[in-house]
Amino acid sequence: QRAPPPARSDEHQPPPFHRLHPPPGLYERLLTWLWSSHSSSIVTLDTNEADIPADPARPTDANGTFSRPPPEAPPYIRRTANNRLIITVAEPVIHEGRTVGIIQLTRAASQVDRALFAIRSSILSLFLMVLVITVLLSWYLSLTIARPLLRLAASAQIMRESSGRTGTVPARLLARRDEIGDLARALQASAQALWKRMDAIERFAADVSHEIKNPLSSIRSAIETLLRIEDLNQKRRLLTIINDDVLRLDRLITDISDASRLDAEMSRAQTEAISVVPLLSVLAEIHQATRKEGEPIILTHSEGDSPEHPLRVLAVEDRLVQVLRNLIGNAISFSPPNGRILLEAVPVGNMVALSVSDEGPGIPQAKLDSIFDRFYSERPKEEHFGQHSGLGLSISRQIVDALHGTISVENRHDAQGHVAGARFTVRLPRVMA
Numbered sequence: 074q075r076a077p078p079p080a081r082s083d084e085h086q087p088p089p090f091h092r093l094h095p096p097p098g099l100y101e102r103l104l105t106w107l108w109s110s111h112s113s114s115i116v117t118l119d120t121n122e123a124d125i126p127a128d129p130a131r132p133t134d135a136n137g138t139f140s141r142p143p144p145e146a147p148p149y150i151r152r153t154a155n156n157r158l159i160i161t162v163a164e165p166v167i168h169e170g171r172t173v174g175i176i177q178l179t180r181a182a183s184q185v186d187r188a189l190f191a192i193r194s195s196i197l198s199l200f201l202m203v204l205v206i207t208v209l210l211s212w213y214l215s216l217t218i219a220r221p222l223l224r225l226a227a228s229a230q231i232m233r234e235s236s237g238r239t240g241t242v243p244a245r246l247l248a249r250r251d252e253i254g255d256l257a258r259a260l261q262a263s264a265q266a267l268w269k270r271m272d273a274i275e276r277f278a279a280d281v282s283h284e285i286k287n288p289l290s291s292i293r294s295a296i297e298t299l300l301r302i303e304d305l306n307q308k309r310r311l312l313t314i315i316n317d318d319v320l321r322l323d324r325l326i327t328d329i330s331d332a333s334r335l336d337a338e339m340s341r342a343q344t345e346a347i348s349v350v351p352l353l354s355v356l357a358e359i360h361q362a363t364r365k366e367g368e369p370i371i372l373t374h375s376e377g378d379s380p381e382h383p384l385r386v387l388a389v390e391d392r393l394v395q396v397l398r399n400l401i402g403n404a405i406s407f408s409p410p411n412g413r414i415l416l417e418a419v420p421v422g423n424m425v426a427l428s429v430s431d432e433g434p435g436i437p438q439a440k441l442d443s444i445f446d447r448f449y450s451e452r453p454k455e456e457h458f459g460q461h462s463g464l465g466l467s468i469s470r471q472i473v474d475a476l477h478g479t480i481s482v483e484n485r486h487d488a489q490g491h492v493a494g495a496r497f498t499v500r501l502p503r504v505m506a
């Protein structure tokens with residue numbers, strides 16, 4: 074009989090694992106993996122034997138399908154049905170070259186069990202520790218990052234939805250010294266910049282409607298009177314007033330549309346290095362070429378300019394010309410007959426000062442600040458009505474600000490200390506060679 078009877082085979086062969094124990098869980102598999110990776114030279118088996126004593130004859134049974142541990146075999150470890158570990162060490166006894174027997178030692182490995190338990194519990198405690206740390210860390214992160222960010226998002230939302238100034242960034246977030254504080258401050262700053270811009274637009278609209286209303290109401294009352302009166306001379310006078318007001322409106326609207334486009338234009342325009350001395354010469358020459366009898370003369374003067382190292386500023390040429398034209402235009406209109414206007418370019422540190430001086434009446438001390446305001450215009454009575462919108466200096470200041478420069482005004486004085494005219498100075502960043 075080659076094949077052993079099935080009953081006998083069943084008796085000796087350990088039944089399959091799943092018939093003894095429920096299928097192993099993740100934890101069991103993890104431990105098995107840990108165990109086998111540590112001692113690959115140890116054989117473990119699961120059996121349904123009783124704990125101790127293990128039948129010492131069984132592993133040596135010739136008909137058994139347990140393969141006998143070969144000489145120098147590693148310790149033999151079994152797990153019983155009670156989940157106890159049994160260690161067996163077998164050594165062949167060799168006499169005169171022949172194996173005469175085997176010495177087999179079997180122990181219940183309670184120490185191994187204890188060690189295993191210790192390992193398991195340490196892994197478990199490690200796992201719990203990591204879990205606690207993870208929970209604490211995510212709680213901390215949500216407290217310090219996620220919640221402040223949500224609060225910032227909420228204030229941004231309120232700012233977007235409400236038209237007023239509600240929804241400012243909480244002060245606690247602004248005071249923070251970390252990245253969230255930076256973000257909060259940036260959000261606050263951009264909101265404030267937007268509000269400032271909105272205010273400026275609102276003020277501009279209010280100023281514009283106010284300025285337009287004046288000539289309009291003047292036209293309306295002139296027309297009303299015109300309808301009532303018969304006198305031809307009076308009618309002609311009223312028509313002249315209407316004509317002036319229409320001119321003024323035209324001028325106003327042209328200037329207003331220029332001014333309102335200016336911001337967008339300045340943000341698009343590219344600054345470049347501009348040689349200022351040739352620019353001033355061209356402006357003076359143009360005036361001299363078209364000058365009529367009695368009109369002022371324009372002279373130029375410069376310092377620190379040479380062909381090798383021309384005096385240059387960082388600006389947008391068209392806009393710089395616009396500023397200079399405004400200043401020159403004012404100077405011409407305030408100059409006495411045949412007065413002199415001086416255009417100067419002088420380096421001052423890392424800036425270049427461009428100035429326009431005239432021999433006019435100068436500016437009253439109290440008005441030195443307000444002349445740059447929008448629609449501020451104070452002209453002699455006899456001056457042709459409708460020429461001046463009062464936007465020239467305000468536009469000039471807007472341009473110079475955008476070019477990172479400054480514009481200022483002072484009165485010139487003669488030897489006796491009397492006001493001898495006005496001097497407007499524009500300072501712009503200098504471009505070194």
Ligand SMILES: Nc1ncnc2c1ncn2[C@@H]1O[C@H](COP(=O)(O)OP(=O)(O)O)[C@@H](O)[C@H]1O
Pocket residue numbers: 399403404407431433434435436444445449450451452460461462463464465466467495
């Ligand atoms: N060179 C100057 N001399 C005296 N006053 C001046 C001079 N330039 C400007 N001003 C005063 O500043 C005001 C504002 O000037 P500006 O903004 O150019 O408006 P506008 O020229 O339309 O009146 C003028 O109305 C005038 O009163």
Ligand SMILES: [Mg+2]
Pocket residue numbers: 399402403461465466
């Ligand atoms: Mg002007």
